[in-house]
Amino acid sequence: MNVSSLLAFVIFLTSFSVTTAQPADQVDFFPISSGxxxxxxxxxxxxxxxxxxxxxxxxxxEGNILAWSSSGLFKRDLQNRVWKIIDTTNNVHILEYVLDADSGETWQVYRDEGSERTRSAEVTGISSITLFGKKVTVKKIEFFIQDDSNPGEKFWAGTDFLADGFGLVRWDAEPGLNYLVTGAIIGGVRWGDLSTVIEESETMPQMTLTLYPNPCRGNLVIQTTGNLSSVNLYTITGEKVPEF
Structure with missing residues (x-):
């Protein structure tokens, strides 16, 4: 994607004067399939x-989708809400996105009891743009911080743009920090400029994956992504299963 194309895309994403109908499948706003x-x-x-x-x-x-990524662990529940899991041991999680939310809808992202601050989110615009030659719907989600000591005032904390079929296509965190998607591989289909693609031989981080349903089933098939150097199996009591 050259500089002129990048600037044109920025103009598209900053122009939210027209509200459009939402696509039928809201889960497309955050595609979290492996690969x-x-x-x-x-x-x-x-x-x-x-x-x-x-x-x-x-x-x-419970039917929720869990996805391990280079940016952390995500959960998309049956209500089309996307949670970021911060601490699995203590069940600490934040509500990043409500994919079904329409323009004007808000939700609490998390509540910090220690500092008595609340981070909230609001869909402030829904528009249609053309991305990588495909017409998509984009939701503009703004985040705010509110202090209990001054409940009538809130401070901007960032903006995310979600596009159906592509997920997060832009985020603004502060002046001078504005990231824009230049390429993507979604469901095996390549879009945009992939000149920054990670080498296929990139080392995957060590992960502990929970399998559902019962991993002791004799006909269980374990699907993996990439070339694994080793697989260790453990019983429910934490004992390592001997190699076979």
Whole structure:
């Protein structure tokens, strides 16, 4: 994606004067299947790049989708809400996105009892743009911080743009920090500029994956992503299963 194309895309994403109907499948606003990749570039500093990869996804016993990524662990529940799991041991999680939310809807992202501050989110615009030659719907989600000591005032904390079929296509965190998607691999389909693609031989991080349903079933098939050097199996009591 050249500089002129990048600037044109920025103009699209900053122009939310027209509200459009939402697409039928809201889960497309955050596709979290394993093998999906996103590549971003800073608008103000094009040499600054960032990428995110979905390494693994599975379904838990309640039907929620869990996805391990280079940016952390995500859960998409049956209400089409996307949670970021901060601490699995203490069940600490934040509500990043409500994919079904329409323009004007808000939700609490998390509540910090220690500082008595609340982070909230609001869909402040829904528009239609053309991304990588495909017409998509984009939701503009703004985040705010509110202090209990001054409940009538809130401070802007960032903006995310979600596009159906592509997920997070831009985020603004502060002046001078504005990342824009330049390429993606979604469901095996390549879009945009992939010149910053991570080498296929990239080392995957060590992960502990929970399998559902009962992993002791004799006909269980364990699906993996990439070339694994080893697989260790453990019983429910934590004992390592001997190699066979």
């Amino acid at each position: 999906n990749h996103w590549f971003y570039r800073d608008i103000t500093n094009p040499s600054d790049t960032f990428s995110m990869t979905m390494y693994r996804d599975t379904v838990d016993s």
